[in-house]
Amino acid sequence: MSEILWVNPVGTPDFDEEAREMIDAVRAPHHTPRIRHIEGGPPHLEYHRYEHDALGPMLELFLEAEADGCAAGVIGPSRTGICGYRKTNLSAFASTDPVTLQ
Secondary structure (H helix, E strand, O other): OEEEEEEEOOOOHHHHHHHHHHHHHHOOOOEEEEEEEOOOOOOOOOOHHHHHHHHHHHHHHHHHHHHOOOOEEEEOOOOOOHHHHHHHHHHHHHOOOOOOOO
16 A cells, blocks of 8 residues: 655645545555645735745655655645546546556
């Protein structure tokens, strides 16, 4: 069983359950999602400044997940553009191969 981190790059848990439902619909049984959002993060990523503000906290979440043994990590889209990212980002969860952080 490998755990994969999914980071919602916004400062609200409002999209965490939606991300979990999308992942559960396609994930292979041996992948377990760990869903996180950025506490106190930006409300959206419509402005480049918000993207830059989200970078540091996202890296901290990835480093924590790596130390805890997560096999991989995915930066999920903010609510804006979520449909366009589904196939690409969710492929890590659907893979039948083991995944590793690279």
